[in-house]
Amino acid sequence: MSAPVLLHLLRHGAPELAGTLLGRTDSAVTAQGLADCVSRAAGLDVAAIVSSDLIRARACAETIAQDRGRGVTIDPRWRELDFGAWDGHAPATIDPAALSAFWDDPDANPPPAGERWSSLTARVALACRDLTVPTLVVTHAGAMRAALATLCCFSQAQTWSIDLPYAALLTLRVWREPSVAAQIVGLAT
Template sequence: MSAPVLLHLLRHGAPELTGTLLGRIDSAVTAQGLADCVGRAVGLDVATVVSSDLIRARACAETIARDHGLGVTVDPRWRELDFGAWDGHAPATIDPAALSAFWDDPDANPPPEGERWSSLAARVGSACRDITVPTLVVTHAGAMRAALATLCGFSQAQTWSIDLPYAALLSLRVWREPSLAAQIVGLSA
């Protein structure tokens, strides 16, 4: 069996736009949010930094990578779930029954014109399979949950019960053989 690879998943810092469902709509990260992410990454031994292509994650990744003397690989597979017609809207403005159905089963009840949970899990799973060296991925809460589902076999309901505030750091030890499997090493929130 090959040695495990460390995979650090870092949620971007607090965005300037809050109180809404932020999927594909982008928002800059606040100065404090950026500082929080940089602080979480201190001492991480990584060979590469990967980022979602959205600016709230990318700005954090670029600053951290620069501090580590590394470049950033931008990978859109690490984007947040696409909330479709709900993207950018406050939950209170969305039909409560539709939103409740989505939270209960986001695969059977995706947002209008949005992405199913299984699609998010598939693209994040594909990105996870490309991790071969100690890596820091700066991403979003939904993508982090999809990684837990893919790597640890957690159900969607189990992953959504994990609190992942802005700048949360989740560290996993990932084995490549006999199948993709992982062990949670740490969670800093």
């Protein structure tokens, strides 16, 4: 069996538009959110830093990388789920029945003009395959859950039951053998 690769998934810090469904809607990260991510990543030994292309994740990754004298690889496959017509709106402003159906089964009930859960997991699965060295990925809660679904074979319900607040850090030990996918090493919230 080959040696596992450490994968650190860090959710971006609190955005300025907190409290809304931020999928593809871009929002700057707050100063405190940025500081929280830098603090959370302190001490991680990584060979690469990857980020979603959205500014709330990218700003955190670039600051962490700058402190380490590293570059950042921008990978849009690590973007958040596209909430379509709901993107940028507070949950309280969305039809409660439609939102509840989405939370219960996001693949069968995607947001209007939005992305299905299976599409998110498929693109994150492809992104995960490219990670071959200890890596910090600065991303979003949905993409982190998709990685758990892909690497640990968690169901959608299992992944959505994990609380991932802003600046949450999830560390996985990932094997490349098909018989052993991943092991959760730690979760810091």
